Amino acid sequence: MIHINNDKYKNIDLSNCYVIADFDHTISSKDSNTTFSLYSKSGLYPQEYLMERNKNYNHYRPLELDLTIGKEEKTNIVKEWQESSYNLLLKYRVKESDIPKILNSDNGLKLRKGVVNFINKLNKSRIPLIISSAGLGNFIIEELKRNNCYSDNIYVYANMMKFKNDVIIDNNNKIIHSMNKNEVILDKEFMDRIINKKYVIIIGDQLSDLYMAKNLPKNETISFGFLESNVEDNINEFNKYYDVVLTDNESFNSIMNLINL
Numbered sequence: 162m163i164h165i166n167n168d169k170y171k172n173i174d175l176s177n178c179y180v181i182a183d184f185d186h187t188i189s190s191k192d193s194n195t196t197f198s199l200y201s202k203s204g205l206y207p208q209e210y211l212m213e214r215n216k217n218y219n220h221y222r223p224l225e226l227d228l229t230i231g232k233e234e235k236t237n238i239v240k241e242w243q244e245s246s247y248n249l250l251l252k253y254r255v256k257e258s259d260i261p262k263i264l265n266s267d268n269g270l271k272l273r274k275g276v277v278n279f280i281n282k283l284n285k286s287r288i289p290l291i292i293s294s295a296g297l298g299n300f301i302i303e304e305l306k307r308n309n310c311y312s313d314n315i316y317v318y319a320n321m322m323k324f325k326n327d328v329i330i331d332n333n334n335k336i337i338h339s340m341n342k343n344e345v346i347l348d349k350e351f352m353d354r355i356i357n358k359k360y361v362i363i364i365g366d367q368l369s370d371l372y373m374a375k376n377l378p379k380n381e382t383i384s385f386g387f388l389e390s391n392v393e394d395n396i397n398e399f400n401k402y403y404d405v406v407l408t409d410n411e412s413f414n415s416i417m418n419l420i421n422l
Contacts, residue, residue, distance in 0.1 A: 162407070162409045162411070163405065163407055163411060163419075164404065164405065164406040164407075164408070165402075166400050166403065166404055167404040167405075168404075168417050169381070169383055169404060170405065172358065173360050173362070174360065175286065175421075175422060176286075177358055177360060178288060178358055178359065178360035178361065179290070179291065179358050179360075179361055180283060180289070180290045180291070180361070181290075181291040181293055181345075181361060181362070181373045181374050182290065182291070182292055182293070182363075182364040182365070183292075183342070183364065183366055183367070183370045183373070184293050184296050184308050184319070185198065185294065185295070185366075186293035186387065186389060186411055187365055187370070187387055188272060188273060188276050188292065189270050189271060189272055190271045190273045191273075191410055192271060193270050193272070193391075194268065194269070194271075195296060196270070196296035196301060196319075197243075197272070197297055197354075198218070199263050199268065199269065199297075199300055200250065200263070201213075201214035201253075201257070203259065203262075203263045203266065203268050204268065205263070205299035206251065206255070206260070207254050209248060210252075210253045211235070214246070214249060217242060217245050217246060217249075218387070221239070221241075221242035225239055225339060225367075226395075227394060228368065228394075228398050232340070233377055234244060235369075236338075238341040239260055239340050240268060240341075242338070242339040243295065243320075243336045243337075244336055247320070250283070251329060251331055252260065252330065254328050255325075255329050256328060256329075257322070257323075257327050257328075257329075260300060261298055261303060261418075262302055263300075264303055264373065265307075269304075270300065272308065272389075273412060273413055274410075274412035274413065274414065275412040275414035275415075275416075276412075277308045277309075277310050277416070278413070279311050279416065279422070280305070280315070280403075281309040282422050283314065283422075284312045284314045284315070286422075287314060287399065288314070289314060289315075289316070289354045289355050289358075290314060290315045290316070291315075291316045291318060291347070291349065291351075291355075291377075292317045292318065292319065293318045293319070293336045293345050293346065293370075293373045294317070294318070294319040294320075294342070295320070295337050295339045296320065296343060297319065298317045298319030299320075299321060299322050300323040300327060301317055301319055304316075306342050310419050316348075316351045317345060318345045318346065319339070320334075320336060320337050320359045328395050339367060339369050339370075339395045340369050340374075342369070342370070342373050343373055343374075343375040345373065345374075345376065346375055347377075353408060355377065356378050357382065358378060359379070359381060360379065360380070360381050360383060361377065361381075361383070362373045362383050362384075362385070363383070364384075364385045364387075364416070365384075365385075365386055366386065366387045366388065366389065368386075369401070370386070371386075372385055382403055384402075384403045384404045384405070385403065385404070385407065386402075386406045386407065387407050387411065387417050388406055388408050389410065395415035398410070405419065
């Protein structure tokens, strides 16, 4: 179902815009594994890893989705969750060589319907796409390559694992979580592509995703929100802040139709 709260998308000049999108449960489908869960669910690692991961998820995920929790408290919650999740990657010494194995298995990722076509149309039209994700960028890039839609038109800002002799190492970088994705850092070449763009299209599945372009160039924003969890509880808040809200497992075809891509 599509809830249109503002029709300013009708006036967008696609030649003068760029797109910034979340990955987990936005580009990926609502029933997809998250990138941070892939190693634990792969069957390639001890069952204890999955148990520890599930314990964290069951504790932190409801808190992340709770719209009654204030920004500062939620920031601390999701930061703690991400640090714990990353420490599990280190504890179980995950391997780089397992990434393609996992993505080619039944325990890999599921992309939202229409998103490959959407990305390919952006690439063909040279509309820059920034993927700002609290997930694992290594899996995101590999999944886009598997679907033949990864190009230099795409910039992935996510948690990038580093490996030595095929095993993850602690890279001491700042961990990206759902509340700090607005701190996107682009290289100069990609920043030059968007610096004079008037419009940014924001696509996410949480209210915090609305701030992904906070520190990036733009004059006008047009936002699309996929709402799949706690719909009845959250629909009013989503309708208040997103220009267009998509529920019931809507596809990217709906966005393409609305913006005439």
